Amino acid sequence: MSIFHDHKKLFTLATALFGTLTLFVAVFPSLYNEENSAPLYGSVPLTEQEEAGRQIYISNGCVGCHTQQVRNVDMDKTWGSRPGIASDYAYSTRKSIWQNSGTLMGTERTGPDLTNIGDRQPSQDWHLVHLYNPRTVMPQSIMAPYPWLFEIKDKVEKGDIKVNVPQEFLHGQKGVVVATQDALNLVAYLKSLRQVKLPDGTPDPAFLYKIEKAEANAAAGGAPAELNGTDLYGANCMACHQQNGEGLPGAFPPLKGSKIVLDDNPEIMVGIIMNGYNAQEQFGEMPAVGTNANLSAEEIAAIMNHEKTSWGNTAKKVTPEQVKKLMDLAKLSAPQQ
Amino acid sequence: MKFQTKKLYSKVKLVTITILLFFQPLLTFAQTDEGVSFFPNKSIGFIGLLVGLVIVAVALVFFLILKLAGNTNQFLEDKNEVQKDKFKKYMNNLNSSEIEILKKKRSQNNNRISILVLGFLSLVPQIMSAQTAPANREDLFSQPGVIITLVLIFIPLFLALVYLAAKVSTGFKNYVNNQKINEAEEFASYISETENIPSDAILDEIKHKLEYNITPNELSGIETPNDSKGLLKNISSETNYRFFASKRPPVKRPKIDPELTRLILWFLGTAVFWLFVGSSVGEYVGIKFIVPDADNYSWLSIGRLRAVHTNLVFWAWSTIGIMGLGYYIVPMVSNAPLNSIKNGWKALIAVNAAMLIGAISIMAGINNGGGEYREIIWPIMAVWAYGLLLTVINFIKTIAKRTTLEIYISNWFIVASYIFILIVATIAYIPMGQDGIGETIVQGYYMHQAVGMWFMFSMLGVLYYLLPQQLNKPIYSYSLGVLAFWSQILFYTVIGTHHFVFSALPWWLQTVAIVGSVGMLIPVTSGTINYLMTMRGSWSKISNSYSLPFFFVGIIYYFTGSFQGTAEAFRSTNLIWHFTDFTIAHSHITMYGIITFLLFGSIYAIVPRLTGKEPPQLGVGAHFWLALIGLQFYTIPLMIGGTLKGIMWAEGKPFIDSVVLMGPYWLWRAIGGTLMWLSHIVLAYNMYKMMRPSTDVDVKERAFEIINQNLEANSVEPKI
Incomplete structure (x- = not known):
């Protein structure tokens, strides 16, 4: 076996084997996908400001904790309405010689997935106060605070964007918190992260590993189990309105004692959940939570009943049938995109 | 698709059970499994539990049978012996005080055995029904209530079995002993007759034999041993209290070129420095999971420090350490001097400088685009790669000058790993192409090849040299090493994409990666x-x-860690574990349990040989146990927490609940991390002890230096 005694032959053979396999599992697939994936119709490239925000996202290593990929498994439904496809990342190209393109798909979900954060949380106010210190809006959060993206000024000057940080998070510092350009850019980038709908007629790829419980229930024909309103509230509403339903003064309105929540006629409430709300000056804009998250009538009814009967609220419960009717009504008045 | 995955499950099932038996307390698994109704292997935990219980029960019955068989045989043998011969045997072991004690009445208890056997038989039908009845209706097995009930039935059954075994065993023993007591009574009456008592002469002889004592030098003699072939070395004449095994000092070897020694020590010294820095950063990141508001500096924010930690422990500590070992081993097994020591110094400076600048740049926010361990921008990594390129050219030239015919297997692994990592780095960092999903395909390839074809590959080569060297015997099988070499290249190269299972990457590429992950069992098992x-x-x-304790732990983790990697790659397990802290535990089992432990062992094997100074024994012990226990505290809670987190996601619980859930597990991780970090301080101290400049004079060495100088001086004179 001269090959084992000849270093030239031995190392050339090993390199050739490794190199060939590399070509077939890394280089060729990579080149093929570069050439054969185009952005979806309806998706827009990042604006200059959003791109600057993406640079902030990269340089602070956000990808270490946040993924940007919706896998085709059922549990990822929370993060987007359809599984991600190659075209979703087609706009991610090399911007300079010094830096890689970076799809920012990530491999670790210490924090939530951000593929669709723009739809899920379109409020700039929420993002700013959350970035200043995540525990202002989410007491259990362990996300890092980013105070260096903000300035503390004596008073708000013209063009400044004020951030309503609760006093306890200022740690004795006096003045008002104002967002820097970096913070605004980062929020612009986060708001730009939205899943684009596939062109009409193209079916979404399926989510695999469906939850069997729900299917079994349906097959048995028995009464659908009572949905857990607390969990649904936690997943969809709590980030702004808080666990205690009191909201965040100056940013998000309370639900505790809210006229709309306590109203026996659920029409306005369903309308707000389905289409969003931006009528009150002193509060941030509410996204169309129900539409964005594709909530069913049963789920919305469970959330509403949780809100109507918690934190001292005692209003009449709603039924899914009632909600279903009002949802159809709300669809008619939905703003056209 | 569904059909395919279904088929996969049935194969996976067995492997998963085996693997989980390795890594997870069985009961935890059974508990957690109840919750995930969508999880396809829903009865896996139950089956595991059942199999475990049945094995215990069978083992118990088997033990009982053996025990009974042993007793019966002994009993029968005793019966067959002629009584007179037996009495003679007793006479030879005469001890008068015993005879008194044996004169006791036997107690009758023969009925007990038959009752117990009946009791056992009456239990059999119950066991049978417990096993077979629900088996016909498989869906019942997934019901938590059924599982709990069956477990509850098993517990008393199990205890009854234990009780039964003990009772039968003592009953039988009693019976045999009763027979012996009879015999003893006969013996006593036999011996009390005068004609049967041996004469005084015989008794005195026996007494004399009993009282004989050996004198101290009777066997060894008083001559000093003549060891003409020099076989006896390292003889320790001091005896200590035997609480701890004392470590054997390394055998004095012919000195290595002092210039090369200096180079290797610098490599290993800087590596340990980076380990300390890298793990301090990691420790701080771990603490920030519990105290997120620890500081407000952008340079110390968790996203940046995480990248600093991974890059430093990979590209600084492990890489520089591996290079240092290479500079020792490659010339050694080639039996030739290193081609160029100067290029070695250049490589050392290049790699260290690149890492220093790289770490600072990440903290300053300069980032290559967020790919894991690819955060340092390419111009800096080019300097790093330059250091590796210089090194591999140096090694190949050294091998070309070798004086042995064969290229020892260590050099196969070591040189090939440099070639591979240079290819991987070029593909990953080259500043062109890689748009869109192509970047992620390369990222998967890069992440995994760096680990498997660089760190692992190089360290396997190191082990093929240092393990036999430390054991002072040849490697068990050279051809298994060759098999591991080629099969690792074949399978490992294709498994990168298993970090992106279920993602938008091509499905076929994911499948190839999963198949490759299974194929990895071949090189891992043979190794x-x-x-x-x-x-x-x-x-x-x-x-x-x-060094050997570190090597042993490294080898065990090599098997379990790699096996775990295969288990994680399957789609069914990936579903639960991907994106969770389970992955973090796995990466620490492999990069710390395997690579770092092998590096520790190698350092303790090589450095004393280079400097002639031993590390403090207590220091090495403290280092070993702190690191090992720390690693357990680090990985086990993260594996449990990660599994629970994945299940929580699958159940559709709000995300923040999974963050709250992880709290205590992250605390345990920080505790384990602290122990590991402390062990690195101990290592640094041990390194100092082994490397400190010599202050004490070795009389013998100094004397010969003087003679040597005189010799040289005398031989030069005539020429002048």
């Missing part, structure tokens, strides 16, 4: 067998060596 078989028969050496 583990090879190392363990080399160690076989020398287990006692582990306790009196500095």
